[in-house]
Amino acid sequence: MANYIQLHYFHGRGIGEPIRLLLTVGGVDFVDNRYTLDEFAAMADLKAKLPFGQIPALEVGGVFLGQTDSLMRFSARLANLYPQNSLEAARSDMIVAHQADIHSSIAKMSFDGVPGAPGTKMVPEPERCERIGAWMENTLPGLLERLEQLAEPDFMIGTTLSWADICVFNRLTQLLDTDETLLATKLPKLRAVYEGVAALPSVRAWIDTHAEDYPRGNALPPG
Secondary structure, eight states: OGGGEEEEEESSSGGGHHHHHHHHHTTOOOEEEEEOHHHHHTOHHHHHHSTTSOSSEEEETTEEEOOHHHHHHHHHHHTTOSOSSHHHHHHHHHHHHHHHHHHHHHHHHHBSSSTTSTTOOBOOHHHHHHHHHHHHHHTHHHHHHHHHHHOOSSSSSTTSOOHHHHHHHHHHHHHHHHOTTTTTSSOHHHHHHHHHHHTSHHHHHHHHHTGGGOTTTTOOOOO
């Protein structure tokens, strides 16, 4: 089945990047189809096949799957990164949902409507930076502290790598692009998760190959 997997998404990381990382870390072969907004807008044939008319979407042996959280969970299972234990699986689900809420908060501050919806525009950059800066100072610390309390010493769940680690790494990467000092003197367990995933050879190779998406490379927070 792995030989017939295609990801359909835009250029850049966005909400499709965790799917790419999960498949990459799991050694699952896939075709990474990337489109500009204009290209996707003109792709009536593709849109007609998408369950909800949106991307990201996975095409598996000709079957199209949608909804980002479902695609991540599916990819995690293919990559053997989804916990087998029911309780650990539930804990991983809530961690992934929490980090997705962080992304959603940033997206809502960045657009004047529903992100991706027709007519929605990016908020002017000065206003966007002001909004996000205030949120990172006043709201984000509490959200990250909750993740810190849930994390184990080296992994988010148990003693092995899971999709929760990959998704948290992806979210921290986004946040560190804005504030490189985010993990410098606090949140030691989240820092360990971030560094552990960044050190994976498959992740390192992915970042090197897609340098345009990772302006900091695999730069780690200062000690």
